[in-house]
Amino acid sequence: MKWPQIVALAALCSAFFLVALRFAPDQPEISPDSFLFLTFQPDKTAGYPMFLALVGWFDNQLSTLSVIQLLILCISTLFFSLAIYRMTGYFLCAIVVVALMLGNYEVVKYSFRVLTEALFISLLALLLASIAFWFATGRLRWMVAASASLGAAVTVRPAGYGLFLMLPILYAWTWHLRERRILALAAMVVPATIILLLSLAAYHHRHGTWHTSSVLGYNLLGKVSIFADGTERSSRPDLINAVKEIANRYRARLAMGDTWSDRILLGNPYNLIRGDILFTDNAGLGLGNSADADRAMTWVALDIIAAHKAAYMWNVAENYAALWYVPELLTQDDVARIQREIASSPTPMMSIGFPLVPRRWLLVESLRFFQIGVFTTSLVFLIALPVQLIIYRRGDPILWFGFAAAAALHASVIIIAAINESKPRLMLDNWPLLVLLVTLGLAWVAANYWPSLRRICLEMAGKTAHAVNRRDFAT
Numbered sequence: 456m457k458w459p460q461i462v463a464l465a466a467l468c469s470a471f472f473l474v475a476l477r478f479a480p481d482q483p484e485i486s487p488d489s490f491l492f493l494t495f496q497p498d499k500t501a502g503y504p505m506f507l508a509l510v511g512w513f514d515n516q517l518s519t520l521s522v523i524q525l526l527i528l529c530i531s532t533l534f535f536s537l538a539i540y541r542m543t544g545y546f547l548c549a550i551v552v553v554a555l556m557l558g559n560y561e562v563v564k565y566s567f568r569v570l571t572e573a574l575f576i577s578l579l580a581l582l583l584a585s586i587a588f589w590f591a592t593g594r595l596r597w598m599v600a601a602s603a604s605l606g607a608a609v610t611v612r613p614a615g616y617g618l619f620l621m622l623p624i625l626y627a628w629t630w631h632l633r634e635r636r637i638l639a640l641a642a643m644v645v646p647a648t649i650i651l652l653l654s655l656a657a658y659h660h661r662h663g664t665w666h667t668s669s670v671l672g673y674n675l676l677g678k679v680s681i682f683a684d685g686t687e688r689s690s691r692p693d694l695i696n697a698v699k700e701i702a703n704r705y706r707a708r709l710a711m712g713d714t715w716s717d718r719i720l721l722g723n724p725y726n727l728i729r730g731d732i733l734f735t736d737n738a739g740l741g742l743g744n745s746a747d748a749d750r751a752m753t754w755v756a757l758d759i760i761a762a763h764k765a766a767y768m769w770n771v772a773e774n775y776a777a778l779w780y781v782p783e784l785l786t787q788d789d790v791a792r793i794q795r796e797i798a799s800s801p802t803p804m805m806s807i808g809f810p811l812v813p814r815r816w817l818l819v820e821s822l823r824f825f826q827i828g829v830f831t832t833s834l835v836f837l838i839a840l841p842v843q844l845i846i847y848r849r850g851d852p853i854l855w856f857g858f859a860a861a862a863a864l865h866a867s868v869i870i871i872a873a874i875n876e877s878k879p880r881l882m883l884d885n886w887p888l889l890v891l892l893v894t895l896g897l898a899w900v901a902a903n904y905w906p907s908l909r910r911i912c913l914e915m916a917g918k919t920a921h922a923v924n925r926r927d928f929a930t
Contacts, residue, residue: 460546461537464553468533471557472525479521480567489569497668498744501657502610503571517569524566524573531580532556535887538587543853543898551897555890556580561879562886571612572884578608580887582618583860586625590852595635598625598642606650613669614884617867619647624859628850668745672752674874677729678770679756681709682763689758691751697740698755701731711796716782719773721796725876771869777877778868779830784822787813829889832896833861853902857895864888 495504510520532553540549557563565573585601588594605622609615622643629639659665676698683699685692705724712718732752735741742748760767785793790813836857844850864885871881 460540464536464549465533467553468529472529475525475563476522479525482518483520484568486568486570492569495661497662497746498670500610500613501654502607503574505657506574520569521567527577528563528566528573531577535580535584538584539894542587542591545898545901548894548898551894552890555893556887559886561883572880575608575612575615575884576886578604578611582608583887583891586856590856595638595642598639599646602643602646603650606647610650610654612884614867614870617870618863620866621859621863624862628855666746668749671874672749672756673729673733673744675756676732676752677725678875679759679767680728681706682766683759687758687762689755691755694755695759698732701728716780717793717796719777719782719877720793723876771872774872774877775868778872778882779826780823781826781879783879784819785811785813786816786819829892832892833864836861853895853899857892860888860891
């Protein structure tokens with residue numbers, strides 16, 4: 456790396472921080488979920504509540520939280536861009552990282568909210584940066600940093616467990632090189648394990664138990680309740696029948712929407728069902744969110760899935776596709792059509808869980824093109840590395856990293872689709888992975904095909920100039 460480029464990247468990130476600072480609110484935005492982290496509820500992991508407690512130690516009102524989260528995002532973006540520059544050797548790839556990370560307003564605005572997304576995205580960027588430095592230098596200290604970042608990210612947001620799939624793939628690279636295999640394995644496993652154990656100790660200190668609660672059963676039962684028909688084999692048939700009766704209240708919504716994307720948006724009563732399962736309002740079950748209730752809901756949900764495997768798999772596939780397609784990207788015409796559907800709903804609907812914000816057609820299509828491009832690039836990496844290993848018995852570091860990132864991204868998306876629904880913010884959590892795949896794709900094309908493409912372009916330009924000169928001479 457050259458100092459002028461390093462200074463330029465630092466200047467870009469610093470300038471963005473100073474500009475964005477002017478738009479930072481005096482107090483971070485508080486949502487209903489924020490109170491669950493501020494009070495460290497039993498169904499939350501320790502990572503983000505401990506981070507909030509650390510900020511609150513010197514700022515009791517959390518008025519500086521937005522600035523701190525924005526600063527962490529800018530620092531992690533700088534580190535990420537430097538790592539990509541070091542690994543690929545292309546300064547343009549580093550610029551792309553900065554542009555995509557800080558140019559996405561949906562990512563930046565998380566810094567102004569009391570939600571896990573802000574810290575998780577920054578930690579994910581640090582994780583990917585550490586891995587890039589490891590590929591570039593081969594020094595195990597970078598793998599130690601990557602493992603620690605991974606452990607911290609998972610303690611902040613358990614949905615990040617899909618990222619652990621990267622570790623065996625990265626270890627396969629070390630095994631392939633036959634270098635320091637034992638030390639590499641320890642560097643990958645030990646730091647993440649220590650972070651997870653510290654998180655568990657913090658949970659025990661706060662709640663007095665080692666048995667952590669979660670929202671797995673709550674989310675999963677709300678998702679699969681629409682399949683329940685009372686014929687499932689279960690140790691809790693009473694609970695299945697109760698869940699079926701709740702789902703029947705909203706079943707008419709499942710058929711709403713003229714197109715597939717509209718059905719994904721409108722046929723989405725799952726959070727309403729979850730509310731009726733959790734609380735006693737609206738003649739709900741009132742199971743609550745204790746660890747015992749969560750385990751009971753998980754087992755009942757698994758019983759329903761076992762009886763309706765095909766329907767569940769189709770639902771997962773639909774939500775997986777929707778996470779890539781993002782039906783929530785709507786033009787003015789789309790918003791008007793959705794509003795007409797809501798007005799003619801067979802059941803009362805106040806909203807569909809997110810604001811109907813119309814966007815320009817060009818922006819919507821551009822974002823969808825970007826998503827399709829990243830999806831295609833991920834498939835290329837998943838195919839290219841095995842092919843290269845079979846043919847040449849070796850793999851390019853860019854392909855190894857791209858393969859690991861693509862596998863982790865698809866694993867994370869599948870986990871979301873299997874447990875939850877196609878919510879844009881759940882896909883946005885993986886934004887650094889999407890940025891990485893774009894930059895690695897550009898670097899791989901530049902390293903392998905740019906000389907040939909450049910030669911072809913120069914030849915075509917030369918022929919064009921020659922033809923123009925001949926025409927001018929003839930006239």
